[in-house]
Each structure stands twice: as C-alpha cells, then as structure tokens.
Amino acid sequence: MNNINYVKNLVQKYHPQLPVEELIVEINKIYHKFEANMYDRNHPEIYEQLPPIWKEMIEKISSYLQAKALHILDFGCGTGFASQQLLRNISPTSIAGLTCYDPSPEMVEKCREKISPLFPNAVFCSSLEEESISSHAPYTLLLTNSVLHHLPDTITIINNLLPLLDSHAIWLAGHEPSQRFYNNSACVKNLEAYLRRNRWSPSRYTQFLKSIIQGKRSPYRKTAQEAVRMGLLKRPPSVCVIDRLVDFQVAHSTQEMSMGRGFDFSVMEQDLEASWKLVWLKTYSFMGPIYEGNLKGNWARSCRNLAEHFPDDGANFCAVWQRV
DSSP, X not given: XXXXXXXXXXXXXXXXXXXXXXXXHHHHHHHHHHHTTTHHHHOHHHHHHSHHHHHHHHHHTHHHHHHSOEEXXXXXXXXXXXXHXXXXXXXXXXXXXXXXXXXXXXXXXXXXXXXXXXXTTOEEESOTTSHHHHHTXXXXXXXXXXXXXXXXXXXXXXHXXXXXXXXXXXXXXXXXXXXXXXXXXXXXXXXXXXXXXXXXXXXXXXXXXXXXXHGGGSHHHHHXXXXXXXXXXXXXXXXXXXXXXXXXXOOOXXXXXXXXXXXXXXXXXXXXXTTEEEEEEXXXXXXXXXXXXXXXXXXXXXHHHHHHHOTTXXXXXXXXXXXX
C-alpha cells in the first residue's frame, strides 16, 4: 500500500465526491482558510527553531546572492515566514522582485501584512494562473517552507514550476518531514521512552483538556463541517482524518512511514535528479513531533547524541537545491 491508497482507505467511509488527490488540495484550502489567523500562534516551534537554519541556508548561497539581481518566488508563502527570513538576512537592494504565492487568499493577506512593510514592491497572489506570476519570471530564487508535505504529488508540482524559473535557479526548501526518523530504531526507541515517561505529566494533561474545550472551534472540525457543506464528502470526517489529508506527507508512526508517508531526501534526490541537484542538507527534531527546545536534562542529551550519531535522520529537514 502507498500513501495515496492509505488515505483513500481512511476517507472511504465518509463518501468522498472527488478523487483523493483533488480532495487533498481542496481540504488544504479550507483548512488554511480557518487556520490563517492562528497559524503563527499554533506553530511557535517554527519561529524558535528555524530562523538560525534559514540563516545558515542563506549563508550557504551567499556568493550566488551577490552575483544575481534576485527575482524571488515564495511558493506556498503562508504567513510569510520564508520571505521574512530572506529579507532579514540579505539587503533588500539586491532583490529585483519578490512574488508571494499561496492558494489560500487568507494566508496571502497575512503574508501581505508582514512583508509589505519590509519590501513594499512585493507582489501577492493566490493563483498560479495570475499574470503577476508569469510577468515576473524567470525567478532566480525559489523559496518553500513547510509546504511540500501538503501536496498530493510533490515532484510533479515542483517540476511544473520549472518554466517559471531561471536555468540556474536556487531553491531553498525549509521544514519538511523526514520518514528516516521512523526508519531509525534508535530514534523511535528514544521517542517511545519519552512518551511512556511523560504520558500523564501535568503539561500533557492540561493540553488534553484544552483540546477538548477548543475542539468544536478547531480548524480541523470547521474544515470537516465545511467540506460536507461544499459537497466534498457526504459525512464529516474525524479530526484525525482531516489531519492526514492536510499534512498528507507527514508520518506519525513507523506504521505510517511504511505506508509511504513522509519524505526521504535521498529518494527525492533521485526523483529530482533531472532538474535539481541537492547541495546542502540539515536534519533536526530528534524527538520526532516533540519540540527539542522544550527538553531538558537526559532527554536533551539523548537528542544531541542521536544528532551526532545519525545526522541524516532527524524528523524534519531543510535543504538547498540548485537547478541543473
């Protein structure tokens, strides 16, 4: 079974009215409409964990940045994190143009609020068919951050961007899930030990109660109800099913990894070899879904040890690619 079939089986009893690939796209649009106002608040780990990694990626391509008048496409811009990192680490005078695209108009508006004060000439759009996309091509720099795992066919969609890109374009890809974590028994054992130890900790119990209180207002439940109202499904799916549709490429266990969920950068490297060369990689999150920044004592040390012994097997990764 592959990931598409796995998700098909999950949604079957809710009677989907679209092929699963199209359903993934539509559910993501609905979900991110509801999440736009709370995305930054719900993902503090991105703002705590990723800025130094983005700085490292940008430093890696510093010679390229100095040699080019940059035309930038922030693909799946969300609330503007990737563009924000770039504008904080390079001079805006080296940027000839910046286009921020996201299929969610609500996310685009949040991005506009952040990026316009930093780069007033930025262009914002929610359709790849808009003239503003092609009129600023070819783009010399492609940005993605926490985007690829929402796509039903990542390789095809990235390759479809090639006509918009310069023949020597650089692609900075931030914060994607790696299935290699769940394929590493040492990483999995460490996570399982942590979960056993902390199953009934006060913080987890408080978080559990909070999830019950906010459950009806959560973007997952709103997305399920809206999907039925729009005729995408006959019955509202569970929160778990909506989560698997939204985060289509995220593995939550060894079993899900075996179903093909999550990326393996070495497989991506093979799939993209005709168009892209991997030139830099960093993996992190050696406690899987648990944010390492909150860990102390032995748990923090265990993550550092895993990172030292298995540097390619963190649960998330960032990468720099160069077009070939």
